[in-house]
Amino acid sequence: MTNGRAIIANSFGTPEVLELVELHVPEPGPGEVTILVHAAGVNPADIKKLAGQFGSPSLPMRFGSEVAGVVQAVGPDAVGPMGPIEVGHSVIAYPVSGGYADEITVKASSVLPMPEGLSWPEAANLLATGVTAWHLLEATGVGEGDRVLIHGASGGVGYTAAQLALLRGATVVGTASAANQTLLTDAGARAVVYGDGLADRVRAELPDGVDVALDTVGTDEALDVSVDLVSDRSRIATIAGFARGAELGVKMLGGGPGADPGRDIRTAARPELIALADEGKIDIVIARTFPLEAASEALELVRSGHPGGQVALRPNDH
Structure with missing residues (x-):
């Protein structure tokens, strides 16, 4: 065994409780x-885990469900979803546990080839x-010709959902702050500002109606506007507004109470996403990126809710 630095928490709480330690x-x-970790994704789920929203995992806790890096060693039968894995391969690993680290040993079933053209933080x-x-x-059946409303379309999940929906031939209207409108319009979506009068602004963009609503923010406004505009509640889905979503009878997806985790769909999506990224179809x-020792600062930026894009740690960028 070798030693390497890793981020842990010995108690639940906010990002300042994180510690940098040396672990085997x-x-x-x-x-x-x-894998020698060149970048680790910093996600809202890490904040929820730290806050104890996923139950009570044993302490100390490790963080980071996704990394990109270079394979340092392989065990027998190290075959990933897209083929055998060898020392020296540049890879993405997801899902993993404990990615905020210099090195991590993971199941080969989580390891996929890193797409050409992506930086370590992007991967x-x-x-x-x-x-x-x-x-x-998938849960809402988005396809050719659908008119899709995405709440929080400039966030990590929302922006990817917008791009994927456009690739499927849908028309996309996304909500975002005034500062992030151009990001969406540059991608080919239509952008509206959230807040009072949102339903009317969406109707102005989609006068023939809205077929699907995807909520990534979890506000009452997002869900209430969704049920106002979309008649079929099986085509409304949220990954964040579980209490209101349950009241309204819309689809709830992910790790929340009563939500469908969709493990098979998500597992099968990984090679598809790798292929799209390889073809330059996902941006x-x-x-920002942060050194490993600044993990608390990185998590705090994500916790603010307005990081302006996705955030990564760079453990071996020194």
Whole structure:
């Protein structure tokens, strides 16, 4: 075994409880791979885990469900979803546990080839948001000709969902702050500002009606506007507004109470997302990167709700 730095928390709370420690990195066993981490995605789920919203995992807790890096060692039968894995391969690993680290040993079943043309931070932010966006589209049957409203369309999941819906031949209207309108219009979507009068602004963009609504923000406004505009509640889905979503009878997806985790859909989406990224069809906006020792600062930026893109740690960028 080797040693490496990792981020842990010995208690639940807010990002300031995170600690940088030295931990053993186990040698890879059968069907396992050790990866030198060049970037780790920082996601809202890490904040929820730290706050104890996913139950009570044993302490100390590790964080980081997605990494990009280079394979350092492989155990016997190290075969990933897209083929055998070898030392020296540039890879993405998702889902993993403990990605905020210099090195991590993971199951080969989580390891996929890194797409050409992506930076380390981009690669480390492709799959966690990507599979969630994919699940939203699959659960609501988004296809050619659909008129789709996406709440929070400039966020990580929302922006990927907008791009995927456009690739499927849908017309997309996305809500975003005034500062993020251009991001959406540059991608081919139509953009509206959230807030009072939202339903009327969406109707102005889609006078023939809205077929699908995808909520990534979880506000009452997002869900109430969705049920106002979309008649078929099986074509409304939320990944964040579980209490209101349950009241309204819309689809709830992900890790919340009463939500469908969609594991099979999300697992199957990974190679599809890798292929789209390889073809340059998915754009990932990186707001900032941080060194590993600044993990608390990175999580705090994500917790603010307005990071301006996705965030990554760079453990071996020194």
